[in-house]
Amino acid sequence: MLEKMAKYSNAEEWADIVPIPQDDGPGQPLAAIAYSDDYVEAMSYLRAVMANNEMSERALHLTEDIIRMNPAHYTVWLYRSRILFATSSSLPAEITWLNTIALKYQKNYQIWHHRHTIVDALNSCTGEQDFLSQMFELDMKNYHVWSYRQWLVKRFDLWEGKGELEAVESILERDVRNNSAWNHRWYLVFGRGESCFEDKERVRREVDYAKEAIHLAPQNQSPWNYIRGLIRQTKGPAALSLASFKQFASEFASLDDPDNVTSSHALDLLAEILAEREGDAADAAKALDLLAKKYDPIRENYWKYRKSLLVGQGGVKAAA
Amino acid sequence: MAMENTTNSSDSRIEELSDSELPTSEMEQVAMSAEEVSIPSLFTSHPPIKDNLVTITSEMQGETLAELLPYLMEPEGDLNVFGISSLIRKKHTRYLRHMLEGPFPPQFVAADATRPWMLYWALAAMTMLDVDVSEYRERIISTCTPFQNKTGGFGGGHGQFSHIATSYASVLSIVMVGGQEALDLIDRKAMWHWLGQMKQKNGGFSVCEGGEIDIRGAYCSMTIISLLNLPLELPANSPAQVNGDETFLTNLEEWVSSCQTYEGGIAGAPNNEAHGAYAFCALACLAIIDTPSKIIPRCLNMPSLISWLSSQQHAPDSGFAGRTNKLVDGCYSHWVGGCWPIISAALSSSSQPQTDLWSREGLIRFILCCCQQQKQGGLRDKPSKNPDSYHSCYVLAGLSTAQHYFGFQDQESFSVVRASAGFGWSITGRADVICDEDDWVKPVHPLFVVPFERAVECRKYFEEREGF
Structure with missing residues (x-):
């Protein structure tokens, strides 16, 4: 002793x-x-x-x-x-040692900041993607690991043709609900600059990808958030209008068939689309009522608030 | 400050029931037998829509629902008149005293760099349980003294580098025990110099020398600057000094804006995933700087932020999750729950009454039924997890938010020049919620997460001082 x-x-x-x-x-x-x-x-x-x-x-x-x-x-x-x-x-030796520690202690800010410091100085990301895959085997949504990965992409120019998009798609194939992977996808596709949001081809590919994911599991919020992000941020020749998603949203949420809504997120989007046109405000109110009463009632106050913003539906007072 | 009317008083209990047709006594008789109290089906049944596709996420969500439903349907322990678990104040207090006082066994060594947090979480939770923590003043002074570095800031322990998070936790612990001797412990001038080193050219703050730049840095720095009434001018040797006219606020709004993601929520740093804890840090940081209704719509896309925050509350597991498609966790009762008063203030105008955008009832059911460890006390993430100080603090802070209304009075005296917008807040009332008198917690300040009167005492003390 x-x-x-x-x-x-x-x-x-x-x-x-x-x-x-x-x-x-x-x-x-x-x-x-x-x-x-x-x-x-x-x-x-x-x-x-x-x-x-x-x-x-x-x-x-x-x-x-x-x-x-x-x-x-x-x-x-x-x-x-x-x-x-x-x-x-030796910095490579440090990384080898660090790997064993990282796999053992997953929820740790320090390990990942240290890795960032060392890999930055090494000026090489050889082996990093493989190691990150190993980390994801333990927890596919580890915030530190994903944040590190985003830094890695920018630092080593891994935007395209370096296996990142493929890695994200393989994670989403296993779990289409992994929102961290969706976030990484967004970063890969649009993170290089505002001009990405004007690239028609790129935007169309992303819309198709999100739509396909929605067909697999319509109540999965991640691809819906992705689409709404696209509608808000795309511009120029690639700009997407809300109205252009009306038919798609209606596939999962139709006011003509209010008992068979298969996605509350579709209903939410539909309400937003309908709210754009004053003449559709009554239908938007119907969609929001459905959400408040039937499909997402824990958020009743929020849906009422949205209703209060509708033109011609009682305006601000209805929120009270 | 309208904080006196919020302490537990039997008068307001009667007021709360005054809408009822029944006199108070009859009302309570009816409600006392738990069987008579029906739980809304929203909190006892599965969500109306469920996809067939099974993935890891949906499996975990299913397991969590199976874990929580029994607690929501048949609440444990003593029940209040609304048929949900009562707040077991005494047990929590005993648990927290133990967590504050220690000593902890050797396996707690992982907490060796976060001892200021252990102090903060336990003290803050105790203040919400209405314990007078000033009895710990001497020991807080004694314990925190070796944490402080001569070069400014507090580390996680003696001989540790200063860190923004442990500085925040140390300062708030000192503020909570209050009194001149405690406040005088803080070397404000050195703190100002050290924070100047943390401020970055891009507008953000590093968490320590050579550390990561994230939104904890921004929120914790602004909290310290505001409470200690530090000058907003940067010290001369700050790395953020370029033209010589930069301040702690330079590019800060832009930097916080850049943390909002395509989902509408806010990430720890630009391009990372939207996360509830960072949403609170961002909103509170901005609300320290300026009037919420001005600065928040100026910096953030409101509709998508509100939509994202709202979508973190699910049913029947009616607490908050921290990210899209992640699980409910008691700590987000504060991190997401605590965003709502700031959002309400950001949306409010004098002509428009404040309306709730979220379910107070859902959060209270989740907190009281699922987050209390009935045997030994302490609050937790969910029933399958052990309680700890961190969850005790933030679950109770969430309860404080759910039980009270907070308001911001736009007064001229709260000037942007001194980062004092946080002092424009007050408690404007008690919400009509499913709580007995004994279930009420003492409210904490919505930005600083300490009792209102302690935050005010600290700021006033340092305002009355000339220079450092």
């Missing part, structure tokens, strides 16, 4: 360092943690080397030791990246 506790204090390599114990303040600390002896010792040596801003091989090992005990320790990660650069350590 004693030997184990004295990993640093008994080591000749560390003999020149005077450890700095944790200052817990003058009183009885709140939210205190009964640390393991190993952690207490490693941390007191960390404080000491950080106080000297030491950039060394041994300090690097110390950070690894602490990260193994507490991977959420952002300070250690930042200090580690500084040491890596200062000592010109």
